[in-house]
Amino acid sequence: MEGRREFTVAVTVLDVVTAALPVQEYWLPMSNLDLLLPPLDVGVFSCYRKTAKTDACFVSILKKSLSDTLVAYHPFAGEVMSNSAGEPELLCNNRGVDFIEARCDVGLASLHLHDPNDSVMEKLMPKKKEGVLCVQATELKCGSLVVACSFDHRVADAYSANMFFVSWAEAARSIPFSSVPSFTRSLLSPRHPGFHDASIDNIYVPLCQLPPPRNTGAAEAASIDRIYYITASDIARIQAIASAHGSRKRTKLEAFTSYLWQVLGGVRAAGSLCSMGVVVDGRERMQCSMDTYFGNVLSIPYATLAAEELRGMSLVEVADVVHGFIARAATREHFMGLVDWVEAHRPNPAVSRICGVGGGDDGVAVVVSSGWRFPVSKLDFGWGRPVFASYNFPWSCSAGYVMPMPSAMDDGDWVVYVHLAAELVAVLETAAGDVFRPVTADYLGLTNDQ
Structure with a gap:
């Protein structure tokens, strides 16, 4: 196995992406099953080879399509707050998603993906500080791309996040969403x-x-x-x-x-x-x-x-x-x-x-x-x-x-x-x-x- 290769990542832009349309501020309660999750963040990353299309405004495409997707998936643009009982609740206020643009001085083939501690988590995976979701788009030395996200597990499980990622990609390709999320908490109401x-x-x-x-x-x-x-x-x-x-x-x-x-x-x-x-x-x-x-x-x-x-x-x-x-x-x-x-x-x-x-x-x-x-x-x-x-x-x-x-x-x-x-x-x-x-x-x- 190849040894580790040191590399640096330079942040070039820090931005906040909000929903493309106004979102009426409201409180979305956590379901009882959400309440079983402690405050922890889940990371997801995707690596893309360099193509002619990645040379042309790829960050603009990601941001524009993210903004469009947040209209339907507005909880990802909100904030988790504590209520008077000390339980988490989701404030859907279109606070937005922190979006980091960065450049890396190594190519995709040099990333030690087997060891994500070394290659991804410390430099390519964004550290979520506020909000529910944050994104980092990193252009590598070879022109390839790494798109990484970190989201609050209390708000979404992997199934929910997968729906969002597919919709985001569909918005980037200007095609209709294959699924629209439901936030009907009554589906998980306790019985009496x-x-x-x-x-x-x-x-x-x-x-x-x-x-x-x-x-x-x-x-x-x-x-x-x-x-x-x-x-x-x-x-x-x-x-x-x-x-x-x-x-x-x-x-x-x-x-x-x-x-x-x-x-x-x-x-x-x-x-x-x-x-x-x-x-x-x-x-x-x-x-x-x-x-x-x-x-x-x-x-x-x-x-x-x-x-x-x-x-x-x-x-x-x-x-x-x-x-x-x-x-x-x-x-x-x-x-x-x-x-x-x-x-x-x-x-x-x-x-x-x-x-x-x-x-x-x-x-x-x-x-x-x-x-x-x-x-x-x-x-x-x-x-x-x-x-x-x-x-x-x-x-x-x-x-x-x-x-x-x-x-x-x-x-x-x-x-x-x-x-x-x-x-x-x-x-x-x-x-x-x-x-x-x-x-x-x-x-x-x-x-x-x-």
């Missing part, structure tokens, strides 16, 4: 009387009741970010093994999660507890249509196994466990019960229990979030689809975070973003280095002048 199954108490906990993790701060300090790719053939092979070669079909995400659980947990010392969680999107589970709902509709069910259990189980057996805890949460009743559970605990903030386990001497915890809906092929602002794109989610939770998503090359490969303790990254690269392969310029087909 409320009811929740006791299983939710095993998944979520009021923040004040969450015990401090062992070695507080150690896991966070040691956590690093990596981006790998997994070939389509490896994904198919793992799925086939986890599905007992067809006798009980498991999804690719279930198979991947099971494989990851075995790799990371199977090397731990006897007695160590290994927790694995999966982010479940509830939109398809509701009886009403939520295809265009903008906000968070997520739950994080999980299970815990001892290291010696994982070592004694086949991949099929681990996949059965993963399938089981996902299936129990993938229902309308689970999500409506979760809404009612939050209502019963307000205004006390709550969080998934897996966010407070692991990271200490007693074991490890990891959350897998599917990014298979990431619309890489649709992120065309008029100069072609990205050559590479990825989410970045360096959360401060003691649990690790892993997000597989489709490769920009549209060949069935996966790009996998990883935020894990350094020791777990070492395990991943040692025990599964033939599956988790570092993203390189050669893999992306980039030459030295790009």
